[in-house]
Amino acid sequence: MYELTHLGIVVKDCERSADFYCQVLGCSLIDHLVNDTLEIIYLKCGDFTIELLEYIAPPPVTRGTGVYDHLAFTVSDLQAAVASLKEQGFAFESDNPLLTMNGKKIIFFFGPDGERIELMEA
Numbered sequence: 795m796y797e798l799t800h801l802g803i804v805v806k807d808c809e810r811s812a813d814f815y816c817q818v819l820g821c822s823l824i825d826h827l828v829n830d831t832l833e834i835i836y837l838k839c840g841d842f843t844i845e846l847l848e849y850i851a852p853p854p855v856t857r858g859t860g861v862y863d864h865l866a867f868t869v870s871d872l873q874a875a876v877a878s879l880k881e882q883g884f885a886f887e888s889d890n891p892l893l894t895m896n897g898k899k900i901i902f903f904f905g906p907d908g909e910r911i912e913l914m915e916a
Contacts, residue, residue, distance in 0.1 A: 800836070800843035801862065805907045808833045808848040814906045815844060818882065819867055839867070864902065864910040870901050872915035879903055891915075 800877045805811040808826075815821040821844060824836040831851040837844045844865070869875040872891055880886070887902035887910070894900055899915040 800841075800845045801865065802845040802847055803855070803865075803907075803909060804847050804849065804853075806848065807906075808835045808846050811835075811846050811848075811906055812837060815839070815846075818884075819911075822882075840868075864912045866900075866912040866914055868914050868916040870916050872901065872913060875913055876901060876903075 803811075812823065812826075815837050816823060819839070821837040824838050824843065825834075826836075827834045831849065833850060835846040837846065848907045858879050876886070876891075884903050884905075885912055887904070890915040891899040891901040894914075900912055902912050
């Protein structure tokens with residue numbers, strides 16, 4: 795059996811993205827590694843790990859297909875979370891939340907590198 799361990803996201807600026815995920819979305823720093831070709835920051839988000847990857851030298855393989863669609867975070871008060879993020883200047887995909895097929899309210903906004911992030915009301 796396979797178990798999901800983390801999600802790796804290629805970013806333009808590891809430290810800027812880590813600040814966003816920690817300060818805005820409540821993640822915490824696990825580790826920060828740097829060598830001549832790559833900077834990696836591992837963040838903890840609940841039971842999940844996000845791996846931020848900043849290529850200092852071009853990546854060895856061109857990436858194209860298989861790009862993830864979005865990250866999803868649950869919030870207890872969607873309206874308050876949206877208001878806070880809008881005050882901080884984050885752009886949203888739509889003005890109003892959508893209802894999922896199972897009746898949950900969701901909305902999408904964009905992170906510092908344009909990554910699509912979903913907020914789902916718990």
